[in-house]
Amino acid sequence: MKTKVVIVGGGTAGWLSAGIIAAKHCANSSSTQQTEVVLVESPEVKNLGVGEGTWPTMRDTLRQIGISERTFLSCCQASFKxxxxxxxxxxxxxxxxxxxxxxxxxxxxxxxxxxxxxxxxxxxxxxxxxxxxxxxxxxLAPKLPQMPEYAFSQNYGYHLDAGKFVQMLHQHCVEKLGVKYIQGHVEQIIPAENGDIATIALTSGEQIAGDLFIDCSGFAAILIGKHYQIPFASKQHILxxxxxxxxxxxxxxxxxxxxxxxxxxxxxxxxxxxxxxxxxxxxxxxxxxxxxxxxxxxxxxxxxxxxxxxxxxxxxxxxxxxFTPGHRETFWFKNCVAIGVSAGFVEPLEATALVLIEKSAEWISQQLPRERSAMTVLAKRFNLLTSQRWQEIIDFLKLHYLLSNRRDSEYWRAHQSVQSIPDSLQESLLLWRTQAPGVYETNQRFELFSSASKQYVLYGMGFKVDQSCSTQISQKEDLLIKRLRNETLHSTEKLLGALPTNRQFLSRIQQV
The missing domain is CATH 3.30.9 (D-Amino Acid Oxidase; Chain A, domain 2)
Structure with a gap:
């Protein structure tokens, strides 16, 4: 049974989703392939183009899609983050x-x-x-020039030109991964008897049928918003x-x-x-x-x-x-799933936009439904996971504001209001007052922000732990801590002497 995935909208969300799904299910397959990926893009819509920062996850995404790091760095005027x-x-x-x-x-x-x-x-x-x-x-750069692509001395993501990134993904997806590209404006959405989307009709008269429709139409939210009327949950009272x-x-x-x-x-x-x-x-x-x-x-x-x-x-x-900061109340409804801005949007603090696209598309790629009954189960699980991720993002971004000691404007003073702090974050703060964020404090397997990230923000902002409540460090742990501290000092000195600057590394890439 062939599954046809129709992506409505290009941009970073559309082409990353197409690439991630096609790389797993379409590339290097025979004529009997089980998956077809079609991307429909309106010539009237411009790319938002503000998502220029990525997480280290992008290295794995590019590698899985089959894009050379050297090609990516050159084509997208990219640098290291x-x-x-x-x-x-x-x-x-x-x-x-x-x-x-x-x-x-x-x-x-x-x-x-x-x-x-x-x-x-x-x-x-x-x-x-x-x-x-x-x-x-x-x-400095995070790696030496002689290192293999995507290898590193220090973990890294990228800064990139979003417009050039979309162009590169477009070309690669169509030429290397077999994604079918159709340019046209969606004029009508034709439902099936069960409420699913059966086909989309373009202004040209062409109709495109599909099994799974992915809404990457940005703020327009043509499928999830305009067609299905899924409510948008504003989070402006928090962010x-x-x-x-x-x-x-x-x-x-x-x-x-x-x-x-x-x-x-x-x-x-x-x-x-x-x-x-x-x-x-x-x-x-x-x-x-x-x-x-x-x-x-x-x-x-x-x-x-x-x-x-x-x-x-x-x-x-x-x-x-x-923009209105927030997200959809439901992300996967019937046979339609929203990825990117159509699913939600908040300020670019901590660069969560692209990583959510990556994670959502990867999950769908790994769990791509082959039967309609399976889709109902997967939609429920995807919605639960994505809701948790949005809550995690909102809590983490809010943390940056409420820890501030700034009182120089009403803006900063308002961020300290208890009414603007989610209950889940207030609970975490109570815990962190007596112990540092740790790997065992959450049961989430796919959390976006590790306890390490929370430590960096908390202690970078001057957050204090009540030492009277802290567990005493054992002698064995103390010896390990001293060794790790010495290794950090040695590593810092060694890397400062060995690593080229960002400009030196990237200039060398352009000369080859």
Whole structure:
């Protein structure tokens, strides 16, 4: 029995979904293949194009799809991302901390967080347990040039040009993976007797039937929203930001450093992202329209750009993106599943957009239903898992705000309101007051944010643990902690002397 998967919408969500599913079920198969993947894209819709930061999961995704890392880096003007750097989030001055992609030394074997919390030292947590923040501060690459593709000295993801990424995926999916591409605008959705989508009709008159329809139509949400009327659950009472101003700025020269992390700089009523590619930087201001006007946000963005010595022209003409933070109440309904912005959208803090696309498409690829009865069971499980992931994202993003000591604006003061903090996050904070986040505190097998990530944010923001409640460190654990600490110091020194800068590594790629 052949299963026909119809993806409505291109962009990053559509083409990543097509590539992940086709790579497993269509590539290198015979004429008797059981799966057909069709992507329908309207020529009238432009790619949102703000998802320029990825998690390390993208390395596995690209490898599974069959794309060379060298090709990807060159085609997408991509650079390495090893961490997120948070500036002025705690006190509103020049202080900063890193949330790196490399876990603390000894993670899962011993709690370095507990040992660090018990010490009275001037070394920040991330530097005490990991070399990656120090490496990022020097704009170094996460690997040596002679290493194989996707191998690393320090765990990493990417910064990429979203438009070029879509073009590369489009070409690869069609030419290498057998995805059928149809350009056209969906005019009508024709239901089956059981309420499933039977076919979609294009303005050209062509009708496309399918077994599973994936809605990647972005904010339009043509299938899950307009057709099925699945409600959208706003989370603006938790995450206030609803507007973004985005610009693309050229590097001042071919010699300026390329940052090896996403920089998130807190502002009076929001924060500014800064993502460095090989040829340019993507910079944007995310804010809440209840606390700031567009003109005020533009001025904050202008001031940020003016104060940067590494940019070329200082003129900004930002694109405005309005959004309501939140997600669908149901993600898979009947034979339709939403992936990407059609499923939900929140601010780009911690770059969750692309990883949710990857994880959703991978789950569907691994569990692709061959019978309609199986689809009902899988839809129920997918909805439960995806709901948990959205709750996890919302809690984790909110954590960054409520830990802040900033009280310089109503925006920051409002984030401290108990009414704006989810019950699940309040419970976690009660737990973390007496013990560091650990690997056993959750039963979720596929959690997005590990306890290591929570440690980096908590202690980077100055969160304090009640030492009177802490479990005493045994002599055996103490010896292991001392050894791991020495190894971290040695590793940091060694990597600082061996790794090339981001620009050096990427320039070498372009010359080959």
């Amino acid at each position: 090893q961490a997120s750097k948070f500036v002025a989030w705690s006190e509103g001055s020049d202080e900063y901390y890193y949330h790196p992609f490399t876990a603390p030394a000894g993670y899962g074997a011993v709690s370095m967080a507990q040992a660090w919390s018990a010490k009275d030292n001037n070394v920040d947590f991330e530097s005490w347990v990991c070399a990656q923040g120090t490496i990022c501060q020097q704009n 206030f930001n609803d507007t973004a101003l985005a610009v693309q700025m050229e590097h001042g020269s071919d010699e300026v450093p390329i940052a090896s992390c996403t920089v998130a700089t807190a502002q009076e009523n929001g924060w500014i992202w800064d993502i460095a590619l090989q040829n340019r930087r993507g910079i944007g201001h995310v804010f809440c329209s209840d606390f700031s006007t567009v003109e005020q946000a533009e001025q904050a963005l202008f001031d940020y750009v003016q104060n940067d010595p590494y940019l070329a022209s200082k003129k900004i003409l930002p694109r405005t993106i309005k």
